Amino acid sequence: MRTLEFAIKExxxxxxxxGLMSVASIGTVALxxxxxxxxxxxxxxxxxxxxxxxxxxxxxxxxxxxATDRQVADLDAMIRSLPHVKSVEIVSAEATWEKIxxxxxxxxxxEGVRPGSLTTHFRVKLDDPRYTTETAKAIRKFPRVDEVIExxxxxxxxxxxxxxxxxxxxxxxxxxxxxxxxxxxxxxxxTLYARRREIRIMQLVGAxxxxxxxxxxxxxxxxxxxxxxxxxxLIFGSAHxxxxxxTKIMPLLTxxxxxLDPIQFNGGLVxxxxxxxxxxxxxxIRKFLKA
Amino acid sequence: xxQASSLRLLGWxxxxxxxxxxxxxxxxxxxxxxxxxxxxxxxxxQFVFVVGATGTGKSTLLKLVYxxxxxxxxxxIVAERDITRLRGGAxxxxxxxxxVVFQDFRLLPQKTAAENVQFALYVTGASHKEMRVxxxxxxxxxxxxxxxxxxxxxxxxxxxxxxxxxRALVHNPPMLLVDEPTGNLDQDTSWDIIQLLSRINxxxxxxxxxxxxxxxxxxxxxxVVELDKGTIVRDEEKGRYYEVANP
Numbered sequence: 420m421r422t423l424e425f426a427i428k429e430x431x432x433x434x435x436x437x438g439l440m441s442v443a444s445i446g447t448v449a450l451x452x453x454x455x456x457x458x459x460x461x462x463x464x465x466x467x468x469x470x471x472x473x474x475x476x477x478x479x480x481x482x483x484x485x486a487t488d489r490q491v492a493d494l495d496a497m498i499r500s501l502p503h504v505k506s507v508e509i510v511s512a513e514a515t516w517e518k519i520x521x522x523x524x525x526x527x528x529x530e531g532v533r534p535g536s537l538t539t540h541f542r543v544k545l546d547d548p549r550y551t552t553e554t555a556k557a558i559r560k561f562p563r564v565d566e567v568i569e570x571x572x573x574x575x576x577x578x579x580x581x582x583x584x585x586x587x588x589x590x591x592x593x594x595x596x597x598x599x600x601x602x603x604x605x606x607x608x609x610t611l612y613a614r615r616r617e618i619r620i621m622q623l624v625g626a627x628x629x630x631x632x633x634x635x636x637x638x639x640x641x642x643x644x645x646x647x648x649x650x651x652x653l654i655f656g657s658a659h660x661x662x663x664x665x666t667k668i669m670p671l672l673t674x675x676x677x678x679l680d681p682i683q684f685n686g687g688l689v690x691x692x693x694x695x696x697x698x699x700x701x702x703x704i705r706k707f708l709k710a
Numbered sequence: 711x712x713q714a715s716s717l718r719l720l721g722w723x724x725x726x727x728x729x730x731x732x733x734x735x736x737x738x739x740x741x742x743x744x745x746x747x748x749x750x751x752x753x754x755x756q757f758v759f760v761v762g763a764t765g766t767g768k769s770t771l772l773k774l775v776y777x778x779x780x781x782x783x784x785x786x787i788v789a790e791r792d793i794t795r796l797r798g799g800a801x802x803x804x805x806x807x808x809x810v811v812f813q814d815f816r817l818l819p820q821k822t823a824a825e826n827v828q829f830a831l832y833v834t835g836a837s838h839k840e841m842r843v844x845x846x847x848x849x850x851x852x853x854x855x856x857x858x859x860x861x862x863x864x865x866x867x868x869x870x871x872x873x874x875x876x877r878a879l880v881h882n883p884p885m886l887l888v889d890e891p892t893g894n895l896d897q898d899t900s901w902d903i904i905q906l907l908s909r910i911n912x913x914x915x916x917x918x919x920x921x922x923x924x925x926x927x928x929x930x931x932x933x934v935v936e937l938d939k940g941t942i943v944r945d946e947e948k949g950r951y952y953e954v955a956n957p
Contacts, residue, residue: 422835425832425833616816616818617818617829619816620816620818620829620830621833622805623776623805623810623816624805624806624829624830624833624834624877624878624880624881625802625803625804625805625806625807625830625834625881626802626833626834627798627799627802627834628798628799628802630833630834630835631833
């Protein structure tokens with residue numbers, strides 16, 4: 420009880436006394452966590468978008484322009500005759516254009532875009548996604564087929580992209596973790612220096628190591644937690660704008676959402692912040708308070 | 711010759727040794743030998759002066775007892791306990807049983823006299839009740855009961871040293887290690903401090919004083935251990951600062 424009371428009081432005094440350095444520590448922790456958090460959100464968001472948006476259909480076979488009804492019917496029959504084809508849906512160019520207009524007007528600038536590049540297409544679903552590539556290859560050989568877009572390809576690309584982002588977030592996050600921990604450790608070092616007399620006397624009169632160290636660990640954890648809180652605020656505050664920007668660049672990902680529980684996410688950020696702070700404290704303590 | 715009956719009595723008694731050095735050597739990494747093969751027994755209730763020129767290892771001797779330094783060789787026994795390999799929390803508990811006083815007092819300037827004494831209790835987890843009782847008791851023992859709220863800079867050197875003695879005694883340790891207590895004080899004040907230590911010794915506390923002060927050592931006429939270049943060259947009951955050839 421005494422230990423806790425002492426540690427909390429002393430750590431708060433330390434933070435206030437270090438003023439600018441405390442602010443700098445909180446700032447770097449916040450920055451590190453904003454970057455880390457954004458990366459995590461983006462990676463999860465991409466994954467989610469892929470699963471929810473693209474996995475709905477397996478592939479789309481677009482016909483060349485000016486195909487007759489007869490040719491459409493022939494192609495429909497040919498596709499249906501392929502093995503593993505579960506269903507085929509014919510969508511006319513007009514229907515597609517109407518759908519695009521309905522869905523995207525006001526969100527994406529489609530003024531001046533002419534529906535000329537749109538043609539009739541077939542939405543082909545398979546009973547087993549493993550045969551996607553094979554079936555797509557077969558359809559491509561049919562007459563009047565212009566292009567077959569496999570969801571699989573897009574899915575894989577986006578998943579790969581998400582993987583790269585995850586990897587990058589680990590790398591960048593790790594580096595930022597170290598940098599911010601280092602800044603925190605410098606701040607703690609200032610407190611240790613200011614308190615060197617007290618610490619000497621505490622050691623001499625027989626205070627335990629934990630009693631001596633706890634205030635500095637607390638100081639680091641508090642700095643880290645505040646940094647984490649600020650990072651949560653920044654990410655939450657900017658999420659809306661980021662979402663808008665992403666929608667403009669990649670309309671496909673309009674419903675981007677990480678699917679992460681906000682309490683878990685924010686709690687995680689603050690926890691990582693605390694971890695950064697604690698690592699920083701331990702770095703200093705190890706160096707200056709050897710038992 | 712000791713008679714058989716008294717021998718049995720001695721065997722039945724508890725240990726009378728407070729601090730014991732057994733073949734202790736301290737060698738610094740740069741190959742300088744601070745202490746060389748020290749064998750020394752300090753008995754419970756003794757008042758011992760450790761004298762010798764600067765750099766002969768007097769302070770190192772004290773530091774070994776409260777584990778500020780480690781011996782390179784040999785072992786150190788404090789209150790019947792081998793402390794040579796103590797670590798962590800055990801060191802903290804050992805130190806609560808050893809009062810240490812320094813030449814530069816080591817008081818916290820932003821705390822009052824009473825707060826400085828209380829600090830030693832506070833940081834070792836003492837209860838409020840204990841602090842309320844012990845702090846005034848200690849201030850009274852060192853004769854500063856009237857100035858509990860004075861800050862160190864408002865006190866004279868002698869008074870500051872009294873505060874640091876009060877702090878060293880607040881855990882009621884069986885021994886007090888005193889490193890050059892009078893180095894910063896004038897002669898009269900020094901004598902007052904030594905008188906205070908003497909009174910504390912009379913209450914049963916073992917006291918080891920490292921001192922340069924020939925005047926005080928001679929006047930006190932207590933046990934004197936002289937170090938030279940890291941070895942004990944003299945150990946006399948009722949000694950003087952300088953060896954006297956055939957008094």
